[in-house]
Amino acid sequence: MASTEKVYRSCPTCEASCGLVLEIDPAGQSIRAIKGDELDARSKGYVCAKSQAFAHIHDDPERLRRPMKRVGDEWVEVEWKEALDAVASRLAEVRDQHGKDAMALYYGNPNGHNFHTQIYTQMLIQMLDTERFFTAGSVDQQPKNLSCDLLYGNPWLFPVPDLSRTDYFVCMGGNPLVSQGSLLGAPNAAAYLEGIQSRGGKVVVIDPRRTETAEAADQHIFIRPGTDALFLFAWVNELFRRDLIAIGALEDRVEGLEDLERLAEPFTPEAVAARTGIDAQAMRNLVDDFANSDRPVLYGRIGLCTQAFGKLAYRRGEPAARPAGRGRRRHVRPARDRPERGHRSTLGTPTRPVALPCQGFSGVYEHAARLLHGRGTRVRGRGRDPRGVLCRRQSRAQCAKRQAD
Numbered sequence: 075m076a077s078t079e080k081v082y083r084s085c086p087t088c089e090a091s092c093g094l095v096l097e098i099d100p101a102g103q104s105i106r107a108i109k110g111d112e113l114d115a116r117s118k119g120y121v122c123a124k125s126q127a128f129a130h131i132h133d134d135p136e137r138l139r140r141p142m143k144r145v146g147d148e149w150v151e152v153e154w155k156e157a158l159d160a161v162a163s164r165l166a167e168v169r170d171q172h173g174k175d176a177m178a179l180y181y182g183n184p185n186g187h188n189f190h191t192q193i194y195t196q197m198l199i200q201m202l203d204t205e206r207f208f209t210a211g212s213v214d215q216q217p218k219n220l221s222c223d224l225l226y227g228n229p230w231l232f233p234v235p236d237l238s239r240t241d242y243f244v245c246m247g248g249n250p251l252v253s254q255g256s257l258l259g260a261p262n263a264a265a266y267l268e269g270i271q272s273r274g275g276k277v278v279v280i281d282p283r284r285t286e287t288a289e290a291a292d293q294h295i296f297i298r299p300g301t302d303a304l305f306l307f308a309w310v311n312e313l314f315r316r317d318l319i320a321i322g323a324l325e326d327r328v329e330g331l332e333d334l335e336r337l338a339e340p341f342t343p344e345a346v347a348a349r350t351g352i353d354a355q356a357m358r359n360l361v362d363d364f365a366n367s368d369r370p371v372l373y374g375r376i377g378l379c380t381q382a383f384g385k386l387a388y389r390r391g392e393p394a395a396r397p398a399g400r401g402r403r404r405h406v407r408p409a410r411d412r413p414e415r416g417h418r419s420t421l422g423t424p425t426r427p428v429a430l431p432c433q434g435f436s437g438v439y440e441h442a443a444r445l446l447h448g449r450g451t452r453v454r455g456r457g458r459d460p461r462g463v464l465c466r467r468q469s470r471a472q473c474a475k476r477q478a479d
């Protein structure tokens with residue numbers, strides 16, 4: 075058998091980033107086998123079926139290997155310099171003729187797993203300066219980004235559940251058995267969940283669908299679609315009612331606790347039971363079990379994002395996840411909000427920064443402001459920061475009342 079060489083890589087397809095061992099033919103540079111790297115600290119040899127496609131992609135005769143230029147009906151290979159010059163001059167022409175926003179960018183998921191594109195695409199984005207920027211995140215995790223920015227001061231400071239140690243894992247609107255842990259990165263999520271159960275812990279799935287993860291869980295609680303924020307408000311209500319909220323050492327970093335208690339007050343388990351489809355006693359039992367566990371985790375994913383109240387669901391989910399004496403961090407809101415800066419992109423609406431008269435909606439995108447205040451809402455502002463979008467129809471007091479309602 076011809077000799078092979080081992081090359082170690084991480085899989086760029088999803089954020090699990092499993093370690094791969096590629097067995098290649100050094101002469102022909104073809105891939106003979108793709109295996110999981112047993113020594114990878116996270117994936118420990120696990121790979122899913124998608125990893126096996128790389129050999130086909132690598133060998134695909136139609137894979138773009140060199141820049142191609144259309145000449146009449148033909149595609150001809152050109153040098154990199156010629157290709158880059160052509161792209162740069164065409165971009166300049168389009169911008170000069172139609173303005174910078176005539177250009178649009180779509181930034182796909184694998185770029186997020188590639189060091190080079192992470193760096194250079196950011197430069198390109200800044201230089202193009204277009205408002206039309208779309209990403210996989212546009213229909214995925216923007217409410218989570220926004221909530222983390224509002225709660226922790228940075229859109230990418232995600233609390234990452236410690237699946238290796240938790241003894242009570244509540245999963246809302248996620249399906250880690252299939253995704254391998256979106257915004258969580260858990261290669262071989264099934265092993266993590268089995269680990270929780272073998273330690274005597276419990277896995278609870280709250281989802282309108284009986285997902286693969288729900289099948290493997292100890293308990294599946296059905297919830298009506300789009301009612302997660304109500305459910306989580308009731309959860310927070312229960313924590314306050316039973317005096318299970320404690321800030322501890324984070325006293326000086328947290329503000330808004332009284333506001334949170336006041337906002338959650340009307341949302342008792344009984345008040346939301348009919349809307350959520352979750353029995354009040356079942357909800358209380360869940361909060362009980364969660365609060366009495368040593369290392370509970372509440373994790374929410376795309377199901378919480380892709381709905382009308384995604385941002386609200388996440389903002390309620392964070393304090394709900396931190397009852398007294400459990401977990402190290404119990405942030406309710408950071409000591410500072412930063413409405414003047416933020417991340418780009420959401421659903422592609424032109425976006426503007428403004429001096430915000432309405433703190434409550436300072437981080438809400440244009441579409442969300444319209445969703446909340448009606449289609450006729452005028453949204454104005456300057457610049458290209460999506461976080462600057464604001465509904466100007468509301469005074470701050472009206473806004474607070476509306477949120478409370």
Ligand code: SF4
Binds near residue numbers: 086088092122
């Ligand atoms: S789970 Fe599959 S697609 Fe994702 S990184 Fe691992 S091998 Fe690649």
